[in-house]
Amino acid sequence: MAEDQSRPPQKPYDYLLKFLLVGDSDVGKQEILSELDDGSSESPFCNGTAYKTTTILLDGKRVKLQLWDTSGQGRFCTIIRSYSRGAQGVLLVYDITNRWSFDGLDRWLKEVEEHAPGVPKVLIGNRLHLEFNRKVTERDARQYAVKHKMAFFEVSPLCNFNIIESFTELSRMTLQRNGMERLWRSNKVLSLQELCCRSIVTRTTVYGIEQLPLPSSVKSHLKSYALTTYSSQQLKYSHSQRKFGGKKRYLSTPTSPGGENPSCVPRNSCVLS
Numbered sequence: 001m002a003e004d005q006s007r008p009p010q011k012p013y014d015y016l017l018k019f020l021l022v023g024d025s026d027v028g029k030q031e032i033l034s035e036l037d038d039g040s041s042e043s044p045f046c047n048g049t050a051y052k053t054t055t056i057l058l059d060g061k062r063v064k065l066q067l068w069d070t071s072g073q074g075r076f077c078t079i080i081r082s083y084s085r086g087a088q089g090v091l092l093v094y095d096i097t098n099r100w101s102f103d104g105l106d107r108w109l110k111e112v113e114e115h116a117p118g119v120p121k122v123l124i125g126n127r128l129h130l131e132f133n134r135k136v137t138e139r140d141a142r143q144y145a146v147k148h149k150m151a152f153f154e155v156s157p158l159c160n161f162n163i164i165e166s167f168t169e170l171s172r173m174t175l176q177r178n179g180m181e182r183l184w185r186s187n188k189v190l191s192l193q194e195l196c197c198r199s200i201v202t203r204t205t206v207y208g209i210e211q212l213p214l215p216s217s218v219k220s221h222l223k224s225y226a227l228t229t230y231s232s233q234q235l236k237y238s239h240s241q242r243k244f245g246g247k248k249r250y251l252s253t254p255t256s257p258g259g260e261n262p263s264c265v266p267r268n269s270c271v272l273s
Helices: 002-006 029-033 074-084 099-103 105-115 128-133 138-147 163-177 181-185 192-201 216-244
Strands: 015-022 050-058 061-069 089-095 121-126 151-154
Touching (some): 015 163, 089 099, 089 105, 099 138, 121 138, 121 163, 138 151, 151 163
Parallel strands (some): 015 061, 089 121
Antiparallel strands (some): 050 061
16 A cells, blocks of 8 residues: 555656747637647736647547647747757648648748757648639648658648648657657557457466356367466566565456456556466
């Protein structure tokens, strides 16, 4: 109990990423941010730069995004330069109904590359719901994205189309760039089969599985799952005892029909044979 109390409180997220939304004024950056559900908004610079936070789920990992919005006006270029240095990803936003906003992307791209070189970037064509008034073709935008090695999405805040998808893709690119791909793939979301195995194994013994009204192949798999899981759990507690020198506790495979089994099994110890 004392050991549990001494542990620091668990963060509500696994990774924290800082993204910058850039583009001309009136391309709809605030429209995009308004579709985000959770998080808080804060504006340290009045009418200049503001950010909003949101959390997405990426391959079983909680990724908290800090999304910084700029006004898109020249008098705030100093602020943009300041926050570009700490950005881990950039979303370049233009309006598909405004050709001038697309032609101005080179200026924003140059600004970003100067102060945050090499960061992953996603090109966002906003206001897809105004397709009837399109001035920038999808082909032109896609060619521009390929030329500058960016991902590309056309989005619609009105229909909530491709908003989270674009943030998710940029998060994936950023984590891969920082060598985090290996870490999150090892903790993927559990399959329905594994969830069922865990639910059954934690409520009975290895011998009790044989009495269940299940096909022989399923019972064989459950017993193998139980033995492998309990073995991993025992090794984990043995390591903990050597590290902290605490009171000995042993978790072993039940040897009789009345043997005890642990009430829960840690997620990372589940292995299917």
